[in-house]
Amino acid sequence: MEIIELVIDILEHSEVPLKQGEILALAEKHPGYSLCNKLHTVQVPLSAIARCLTKYSGGSNPIIGIYNEGKSKRSQKRFFLRTKDIPEVSKVSEISLHPYLVKFAKERFGVYCKTINALKVSKKKDKIGKWTNPDIVGINPAILSLTPLFQKEIEKLGLFSTKVMQFYSFEMKLKIDKSNITECYFQAVSNSSWANYGYLVVGDMDTDSVFMSNLTRLNNGYGIGIIKLDINEPQNSEIIVSAREKEVVDINFMNFLADMNTDFYDFVNNSSYVLETKKIVLDKFDYIIN
Numbered sequence: 001m002e003i004i005e006l007v008i009d010i011l012e013h014s015e016v017p018l019k020q021g022e023i024l025a026l027a028e029k030h031p032g033y034s035l036c037n038k039l040h041t042v043q044v045p046l047s048a049i050a051r052c053l054t055k056y057s058g059g060s061n062p063i064i065g066i067y068n069e070g071k072s073k074r075s076q077k078r079f080f081l082r083t084k085d086i087p088e089v090s091k092v093s094e095i096s097l098h099p100y101l102v103k104f105a106k107e108r109f110g111v112y113c114k115t116i117n118a119l120k121v122s123k124k125k126d127k128i129g130k131w132t133n134p135d136i137v138g139i140n141p142a143i144l145s146l147t148p149l150f151q152k153e154i155e156k157l158g159l160f161s162t163k164v165m166q167f168y169s170f171e172m173k174l175k176i177d178k179s180n181i182t183e184c185y186f187q188a189v190s191n192s193s194w195a196n197y198g199y200l201v202v203g204d205m206d207t208d209s210v211f212m213s214n215l216t217r218l219n220n221g222y223g224i225g226i227i228k229l230d231i232n233e234p235q236n237s238e239i240i241v242s243a244r245e246k247e248v249v250d251i252n253f254m255n256f257l258a259d260m261n262t263d264f265y266d267f268v269n270n271s272s273y274v275l276e277t278k279k280i281v282l283d284k285f286d287y288i289i290n
Helices: 003-012 020-029 037-041 043-055 094-109 147-159 181-192 208-221 250-259 262-277
Strands: 062-069 076-083 112-115 138-139 166-174 197-205 225-228 237-242
Touching: 003 020, 003 043, 003 076, 020 076, 037 043, 062 237, 062 262, 076 197, 076 208, 094 138, 094 166, 094 197, 112 262, 138 262, 181 197, 181 208, 181 262, 208 225, 250 262
Parallel strands: 166 197, 197 225
Antiparallel strands: 062 076, 112 138, 138 166, 225 237
């Protein structure tokens, strides 16, 4: 039994909103408590309850509501059930979002994407891998939109000119809210700032005005954009804030990534092949769903 299932049942049968400690106390008396392995394996069960409440009280369709008795002290927050329907995005994995982003990137940016497997490292750098490997990278081969006459001239600028090739980098997260926005955003900054355009891509997110203002502030400071995918109706996926263009890619960091990860090396090599042949070989990039 998952913690959220236990919490839903407790809130459903409560006539009043409950504090975190009250939810835990009722959970310990609940028939399903013995089946909830996660509450038995954590050192502080109350923290596990708190994380669950934070996760499911945020996003565009929260299933748990928050009632504040007075000032915004955490101890005064009480929680109630909005709906028993757990959002679909909570039931999927990050990797399952990839096809939707690949399709969105091609339709919106004209970008061909490649998933980067963080396990395909030629050198063991586990301590920094999380903060270096982008989830998905891509190219918009701008040179292919030109006639052969102009292609011949523009080609002289080299692979890393934005008039030839525009590089994109995407960091994927199932959900961002006030509890994880700082870590998620700066992971995207670390993993994607090398590219001409860097994006944090999410399946769900908070939509209140304070949270949205923070996203805009972060974007103004660091330039990473935000894309919200809609896995139920992909055509409704949207750019929340646009990435700020970086005119010159960070070649030294790209060299580091290519040396560390064979997927990224192949991606750069394939990009060079596009410039050389003036054509896209779709098999070298992620499949675009219909």
